[in-house]
Amino acid sequence: MTELLEFFWPVHRAGYKLVSGKELGRKKPTDALLGKAAGSDQWIVPVDKTPPTDLDAYAKVIDFRDPLKLGLCVYRNFVDWNATPEGALRFTDSYGFLFEYNYNKPQGMLLDTWLSHQKNMRSAILAWERKSDVSKMVFDFNAVELGPLTTKLRQNRSGKGVYVVLQPKSLWAMMWVEFALQISNQSGIRQCEWCSNWFPYGTGTGRRSKARFCSDPCRKASHIQSKKEGV
Numbered sequence: 001m002t003e004l005l006e007f008f009w010p011v012h013r014a015g016y017k018l019v020s021g022k023e024l025g026r027k028k029p030t031d032a033l034l035g036k037a038a039g040s041d042q043w044i045v046p047v048d049k050t051p052p053t054d055l056d057a058y059a060k061v062i063d064f065r066d067p068l069k070l071g072l073c074v075y076r077n078f079v080d081w082n083a084t085p086e087g088a089l090r091f092t093d094s095y096g097f098l099f100e101y102n103y104n105k106p107q108g109m110l111l112d113t114w115l116s117h118q119k120n121m122r123s124a125i126l127a128w129e130r131k132s133d134v135s136k137m138v139f140d141f142n143a144v145e146l147g148p149l150t151t152k153l154r155q156n157r158s159g160k161g162v163y164v165v166l167q168p169k170s171l172w173a174m175m176w177v178e179f180a181l182q183i184s185n186q187s188g189i190r191q192c193e194w195c196s197n198w199f200p201y202g203t204g205t206g207r208r209s210k211a212r213f214c215s216d217p218c219r220k221a222s223h224i225q226s227k228k229e230g231v
Contacts, residue, residue: 004181006152006165007174008064010103011096012046018085019045024108042085043108044092052103062103067095067171071206072214073182073189075175076198079122088114098172117172125179141180146173194218 021041052058067074074095081087088111097109098117124140127133150167168174182189187202192214199214201207213219 003163004166005068005174005178006154006167007068008066009096009171009174010062010101011065011094012048012103013061013063014047016044016089016092017047018042018089018111019108026107040085040111042111044089044097044111044114045108046103058103065096067174068178070215071199073178073198073200075121075125075179075182076189078118078175079125080198081118083115083118085111088118095171099170121175128183137183141176144176146176149173149177192218194222 019042021043024043024045026043048061050061052061078091081091092109092114098114099109101109124137127140128137147169149169152165152167153162154165155162166177168177182200187200187205188209189198189200190211191198193212195214195218197214199207199211201211202209213222
């Protein structure tokens with residue numbers, strides 16, 4: 001399943017912090033219907049807001065990561081992530097902003113925007129998991145603006161064949177596409193018995209259906225703990 005997705009995303013090496021809109025010189029967001037101040041005025045911004053001056057400087061402060069190489073189910077861990085300012089900050093530290101972001105002109109992402117998107121995805125995905133309501137899930141998925149998806153051909157390991165990969169343009173789009181591939185491929189997901197992270201298993205995931213751990217470190221840690229307890 002993961003071979004169908006190809007995704008690299010910028011994450012600031014110095015991490016992120018929460019600041020007020022006043023510190024950014026931004027007006028407090030307003031409720032468009034009521035014309036009054038709405039929600040939190042906290043913004044997620046890079047710790048180091050100095051804009052890179054050239055490609056070499058950019059490479060020193062921005063790390064392009066492949067979240068799929070972690071072997072985790074990114075969208076499901078996003079849904080389970082703590083819906084708090086600290087939780088949003090920790091997720092951004094690990095995966096970067098949800099949408100394309102110009103690190104040369106850092107303006108920050110509104111905390112309420114992050115929390116709102118997490119809430120919307122959680123609602124759609126948990127409704128699907130609990131009720132298997134296909135029609136609602138299809139409606140919710142099709143209502144999401146994913147933006148353009150690039151398709152590329154890649155050679156397989158033998159060099160004799162090819163396969164198609166999808167390249168989403170944002171972390172937000174990638175998580176929705178990851179979800180769509182997982183349910184259409186009929187592979188499963190479960191929580192790691194050691195760290196509780198969600199991971200995929202079954203067809204196309206590289207993991208057996210009986211897999212209990214998300215990674216070798218978790219499997220080894222559990223084995224060591226079991227030996228200490230004499231299990």
